[in-house]
Each structure stands twice: as C-alpha cells, then as structure tokens.
Amino acid sequence: MEVLSLLGDGMLLSLQPLNLTMILIGVTIGLFIGAMPGLGSVNGVAILLPITFLVPPSSAIIFLAAIYYGAMYGGAVSSITLGIPGASTAVATTFDGRPLAKQGRASLALVTAALASFVGGTVANVLFTLFAPLLASVALSFGPPEVFALMLLAFATFVGLGGDDIPKTIFSICFGLVLGAVGFDQISGAPRLVLFEYNGFLQGIGFLVLAIGVYGIGEMLWTIEQTRGDVTATTPKMTIKGMASDTKEAAKKGWKGTAIGSFLGFFVGVLPAAGATPGSLMSYGVAKMVSRNPDEFGKGSVDGVAAPEAANNSASTGSMLPMLTLGIPGSPTTAILLGGMVIWGLVPGPRLFVDEQEFVWGLIGSFYISNVAALLINLAFIPVFIWMLRMPFTILAPMIFVLSIAGGYAATRDMFDIWLMVVFGIGAFFLRKFDYPLAPAVLAIVLGPIAEPTLRQSLLLSSGDPSIFFTRPVAGPITIIALILIFLPLLKALRRMRTSAKKPAS
C-alpha cells in the first residue's frame, strides 16, 4: 500500500503544470527525433541536457525521460514508413513493419507499434513500481557468463530469422560480429583489424553505418532495380473509421507478440549492458517460435511488429532500473541521464529511494503519464507519417537517400563513415541478389561488442574451461536453450538434404 501511496504522490507531482508541459514537449520532440534515421533517444537526451539546468532536477529528469519515451515510439516510424531502422532497437520492427507498409497497411503497422509500445511501457512501469529493489538484486547476479549466454541466445534467434539458407545466415552473423570487432581490442587496447591500413577503421564501425548502408542505400537500390523504378503506389488512406478498425485488428492479431515483448523486453532491459536491442530481437524470435503461423513472419505479421515494439519500450523502462537502484546505466541514453543526475547533485544507488523519495517517485509517476502522452501524440501524428508514404516514389526515394546520408553524418560526424555507408549499401545490393540475409549482420554488429568481452572474461574466470557456461545455475539453461535453437535448423536442413537425396532413388 505504501508503494501505491508513493506512486500516487509521484503522479500528482508529474501532473503539475510545469512537469506536464515538460512531458508533452519532451514526448513530441522525442517522437520526431526518433523518427529521423540516424538520430535516436541518445541524441535527443544529450542535446537537450543543458536546457534542463533551467528547471528543478525533478522536472529535468521528467523531461529527459519523456524524450526517451517519445524516441522509442518514434523509432518504429522510420522502420515502417521508410524501411530504415533509425536505431538498433527498431531493426526487428523493419522485418514485418516494412512489408505491411508495402502492402498499403502502414496505418495498421503504425497503430500496432503505438499500442504495443503503450502496453509494453505500462507492463514495464508496473513491474518497475512493484519489484524495483528485487529485480535490481537479480540483475546484479548476472555476471559475464550469464550475459554471454544471453547474447548466445540472441544469436540463436538470428539463425531462425535468416531464412532457409543456413550457411549464408551464419556468414551474415559472423560478418556482423567481425565488423563489430574492428577498431581497438577492448581488453588490451591494441589496434585491431585496421583494414587495408586505413586509419578511419581505428574508430570502429558503428551500427548506424552498416544499418543505413544496408537499409537506406542497398535496400533502395534493390527496390528500384526489382520494380524497374515503377514502385506500385499503395496509396494508404487514413480515416477515423480505418484507424478504429486498425486498432481492433492490432489488438486481435498482436496481443501475443505484445505480451511476449512486454515481459521479455523488461527482463532483458533490466540487465546491465544488455538493453533494448537484444530484448526486441529475442521477443521477435520467441513470438515467431510460438506463433501458429510462423511463415507469416517477415511478410507482414502483426505479431512481428507488436513483439519488438512492446519489447523495446518495456526494455527502455527496464534499463532505468539498474541506473536508479545501482547507479549502473543499462543503455547509452541512461548513461547520459545518469550523468545529468550527478550534475544535479543526486547520487544514484540504493540510497536514492530513501534519500530522494520525491524525486524517484515523481520520475516513476512521470513514466506512466509519459506513456499515455506518447500514445496519444503518436496516434495523432500517424496521418502525417502516412501522408509521407503517399508521395510519388520518385520523390520519396531521393528523400530517403538524403535523410540516410545527412542523418548518418549527424550521428557519426565523419566522412569516412559516409563513404563506408555507400560501400556497404552497394555491397548489400549484390548480397541481397544472392539471398544473403543482412538483418543478422546489422544486429550482430550491435551485440558483438557486448558478447566478446563477456566471453573473454568468462574464460578468464574459468582458466579457459568452457564448461563455465553450462555449470552455472542461470547461464547453464540459457546456454543449452541457445545451442538447441542453433542446432535445430541445422538438423532440419540436414534432414531435408537427406530426404531430397533419397527422392530420386525412390
């Protein structure tokens, strides 16, 4: 009961005129920043951090958290309408969101994303309110072997996502992981894989460089080539009646994915260093696995949009938990929020809940209010996003190229990365022709820098004995499930080969 009373006080605080205004402005700014390819919540929070010194700390963190919320909703917009994931957390949304948009059902995809994000955010808020201290202690028990096992589970879902051509999927995963290893060795600090001796590679290859290259340039070239420049206009329409029917359809067809994403996303988000990307990817993989129609995934499944969207919102709330209770940021955005809290004179950690009750519960209360505001503002702007899709393709295509290049530069501030983007785009165009799945590479480049150090730390802990991943109570089951998921498609492929080899004989 005490929790509810504190939450009530927190909500009242966040509904004060100044705080409510901050929430509305923050969510709207976040929505548009998130919808821009190349810019995400981290840019919005970092850029607007200095502005927050003009208001009290509780209003400041509420404003930044509202931007974070808005950006997580906005990430789906560019994935669905343009086919470019603006942030790694929205890559999985592209798999089914883009096909739905191509079928003229962009409004359904956007409504599904908004509703799933809302449910994911709400579930995460409730779990956050009720179990914050308990979950923080569970998260602390996750050492390097557990985090690596979790990454292995994420990679295992890639094999399922990559389609039937297993060697090409494995190639794609490993290629993404190797690209993620370019730059410096994280442990020894020595330069590593400075390809063709170009110093530009010393700073590593960022996720956005590969993602924008593959989706913004490669995918566009492929679409123009395949459709011979005559992309069928889907002329999506947006009416109040249509939106109501989309809402009904999204609730009916996307509830399972939403439920999976809401819970799985939160628990993955809580883990330090994991974050929303593996959460959204795993939720997509699990939703596909438990679906009665797994073949629909990748072709425009409503569950395929709902699962990652619920998960990334849920995980973004979850990642606030280790930041507030332990002082450990779960994502780059929460790292900036943490920095802001320190500047405002607040000390994140277990004492924060005792010493700064008004601040903490005001923030938690604002999560609920921000979530409702984000849903309403997002739904209100869906007609604007749909209008974008009604533009002739010969106008939309150059706009996508321009946003890709300008957004890519805004994120990296390096012309070397822009050239690399073009190289990846043209490479992706050819690889796509030969059915190489590229989504696994894009996701692997994000997870590689988390997986490698945890693998090395684990092996160091066990003096090189890999059984550490099987003998620990949490890491063991996760590793075994991951290995089953990796080898299942391989066994299926081998069985299919044997069956097809027997057929001519019979």
Added chain:
Amino acid sequence: MRVGEIFTAGILALLSIYLMWKSTELPIGYISGTGPGGGAWPFWLAAIMLGSCCWTAVDWWRGRTPASRSDDPVLDSHGWRTLLFVGGGVIGFVALISIISMYGAIAVFLFYYLWFLGRHSLWLSVTMSLVVPVALFFFFEGAMRITMPSGLPFTDPVFNFLYDVIY
C-alpha cells in the same frame, strides 16, 4: 546468376581469409593469466565465415540454391542503368559534400534525381532542391546544434548569412 553466386562466395571466402590473416596481428590463442588473445574472437569468427562460404559452394555445386539453378544474368541492362544512374548519383552526392557542403550536395542531388531521373517538372524540382536543404539546415544547425560539412571556402558567404539568421 549461377556464375554470380559462386563468384560472390569466392570473393567472400577471400575476404574471410584476409580477416583471419589480419586477426593474427594480435594473439589468437589462450594466454595464461589474461584469457583469450585480442585476435581470437575475430579470427575464429572469420574461420566460420570461410566455412560458410565453402558450405555455400557445396550447395551451389549440388544446385540447392535458387541462384545456382538460374541462367538469368545478375543484372540486365536496366539493372546496370539503375546501378549507374542511382548508385552513381549517390556516390556523386557524397563526393560533392566536401566541395559544395552537405546542403549544396543535397540541393544538386535532389535536382538531379527529381528532374533527370524522376522526370518531374522544373518548378517542382527547383522548389524541392531549395526548400529541403534550407529546412535541413535549420533542423540540424539550428535545432540540433549539429554542424554539417561546409565544403570549400567559396560557400562561406551563404553559410554566414544563414548563421546570422540562427544566432
């Protein structure tokens, strides 16, 4: 497509071998007291990449993939034109950034695409080519405080004028 698939697998196999060789610049084995060497992770991943290419080659030889059974060309004349005009346009766009600034390059690229490739009216092409870069300037430089490349010094007067508007 048949030749293209094995050619691509061959190129990717060579890339894998290069990455394996490059990884050996750091230790790839287990070092007592410090754990796996810095080159181990990329080395073994590149080795798996090489193995995948070999697997793809076997699939190609046995005709298991759609591309290995197809006699269609990888790119027909339209495909090559797309790559030349659209892909070439994007390369030209990026090359122009260092000369006439990000916004200048956006204006030229939009005009090229809309007027030459998209066959839109001159009025629409010119309007879009002017409005979009100016709008992006105010978004990036004004709202987001992100400075884009301003090209060679001859673009300074235009930027000075626009910066006067912002600040």
